[in-house]
Amino acid sequence: MTDAPKPPTSGNTPTVAPNFITEIIERDLQSGKYQTIVTRFPPEPSGYAHLGHVFASFLDFQTANQYGGRYHLRMDDTNPELATQEYVDAIADDLKWLGWDWGEHFYYASDNFEQYYEYAEQLVRQGDAYVDSVSPDEMARLRGDSKTPGTPSEYRGRNMEENLDLLRRMKAGEFPDGAHVLRAKIDLSSPNMKLRDPVLYRILHGQHYRQGDRWCIYPMYDFQHPLQDALEGVTHSMCSLEFVDNRAIYDWLMERLNFDPRPHQYEFGRRGLEYTITSKRKLRRLIEEGKVTGWDDPRMPTLRAQRRLGVTPEAVKAFAAQIGVNRTNRTVDLAVYENAVRDDLNHRAPRVMAVLEPVKVTLSGLDEAKTLSLPYWPHDVVRDSPGGLVRLPTGERVDPAKAVRGVPLSSEIYIEREDFSAEPPKGYKRLTPGGTVRLRGAGIIRADSFETDDAGKVTHIHATLLGENAKAGGVIHWVSAAEAVPAEFRLYDRLFLVPNPEGEQADFLPDDEEAQGENGKAPADASYLRYLNPGSLRVLRGYVEPSVLRDPQDTRYQFERQGYFWRDPVESREDALVFGRIITLKDTWAKSTEASAGGPPSQGFPRKGRESTESTTAQAPLPTDPATAHRAPRTAAPLTPAQEAHLARLTSLGAAEADARIIARDEVLLKFVESAVQDGTFAQVASWTVNDLVAGLRAGSVQVQAADLAPLARELTGGRLTTRVARDALARAAASGEAPLAMIEREGLNAGLSDADLQEAIRDVLDANPNELSAYRAGKTALLGFFTGQVMRDTGGKAEPKKVAAVLKSALEG
């Protein structure tokens, strides 16, 4: 037996946290079921990759990475009407951008149409598939529904030769679209609708982007996907939760076609992102209606757009690694993504200054224009830099003293409009009439006077440079008017105003709309459009310091106090700079002013969900929802007369009422206790049946005989056995079929435990856990359970728990 490779515990590459799938993988590797694991990410090339795909591809690829396996990229391009080369290229390109390298393992389902077809013929020859010739409507009708089992179509009984002949003629193109389909012959009455003879092939005359018109029958997902996994040698095939029901077909196919070793399907919960939609159709509509400029509009959730926005692949992967894996569909807080993006940029983006909404300031007290040498990095980044070196915009790593740029200063400068206030709010730390503020890197100024236009808008400020011999509460950024470079700034914000744009937002509707809306419900499909954020793009014209002209085009900056920006890779020109904001800085000042103002901020941002729910619940504590108030919880269905008879019989034998009730309504349990000994031990056996054996009984995995339980129960009630020992033995006996008491006697587990042995065990446990001991003595009494558990384990369950607790307590206190 070899040790399964363990995931790396440290390092810079983001890892998949342990989850139920990695557990399965470790088990499979350990048991030798597979030598190496193989995973695949299988997009349909019918749209661009988006943030929703990031999670799935990260899970597929990184899991394989961590366990020393390999991963494939595969195009599930079986639908000729949807798949295109453009999407294939875009998806592969975006995934490469993320840093994935599948080497030669890039597959197209459509390359294997021939092999799929041969398997289809095999199924027909085995009698496992047939050609059906009813119309789609008829097939839907015959399939039945949840209450009604399906009925066979008149063609289900066609013999093998006829089926084979028809299938070949379908392939040869003898029939028009929809004339026939190939169906698996599984189970028309299955409660799992997927199993009611799923369609395997359909006739579709058209052009496939890779196969042209070579084929006129195309395989369905449920046929193609498992086959392709098996053909590629995939071991662990992960997909999202909505395919749970499809797994039955997957397993059926693997079994009928005798794949060994074979892949297995595991399903995980999807992850949505707040304020984001990922539906292809809905995203396309945003483009068509001109709400955004295209698939790469920086506000879009596509990877192309996030790339253009300036988010780095490292940030995207760090985000993916933050998200946990389980079997529930969940929505991730947007802050998790934003945090990943900021965290990545903080150590990547040199600091420079740009004024987005300029106001001119004329400075007195400055003798002559000069050029200041200002550092690219703040003290903390310098302090934390590896090797003591920091990066220049060119990427070169240099001594922090050399990581500077020249910043001209003259008597005409621009500052941010928001950084001067004639009537400052409480707590304002910027420039005010007569007040002082520090110009970043240039000294302290005092505002002497200002001019306004007719509307009262400040147009010009006159200030005095006081140098260092003054005090100032705040720091603001600036650029020198003569040398500053004009630029356009695009400030992006979330596209939607509400966390879940695809759901109903009854409490969000403006009053007038709510009045006319039907019960506050928005029309189901287009409703997301009304939650569009009208402020998702703001365009400003301002100035950036001239040093940026010397930097590489793809430099990402932090414009101090403004956020992270870079040149829009599509529209920025050397002589017409366009900077897009990748993400804002956190802004606790804006948040506090917003909160005290009591209304939405100037940009019309939504409040976060938490604040709104808090306020509503705080003001209206527990408003009983009329919809639920009337609905008393339903109780269990009443017993049938036959079950009542069972119940009476079981209780007369001594079973507890609750146990008897559970057994009475369950055929499997009834059958089991039928063979139990009907004496004083019956109550205990019934209890074990209900509490310990039920899951195994239903799964059919319980080997032990009910009659063999009586001696065990007798020993237990006689006090010659602890509950722990009895239950452990019961569990093992259930699996092995051995009589549990015989097992206990063979292993000497009924030997009992002397007081001296118990004392020693407790001493050992206390010695082995000094930290817990002192924590207990310091008042953390919750650790009593921990110590009890340790003692029970040490003694193999032979200790009497009540005694353990008593003795342990005095030992702990002493």
Next chain:
RNA sequence: AGGGAUAUGGUGUAAUGGCAGCACAACGGUUUUUGGAACCGUUUGUCUAGGUUCGAAUCCUGGUAUCCCUGCCA
């Protein structure tokens, strides 16, 4: 309705019968020539009612809630 899946702070997760932990968010403080970052601290949680057990987030039963399935899409 029938079948399936799921339920742990505001959000995402960990604890595999024995200390309810971590991250993000929020809040407070320290520090800071960015109202950034960093550092320290605080608040908040096992859907519900029973059962088994010395001990239950975990096992059992009922209930509730959410999602998925009834395409010749994937």
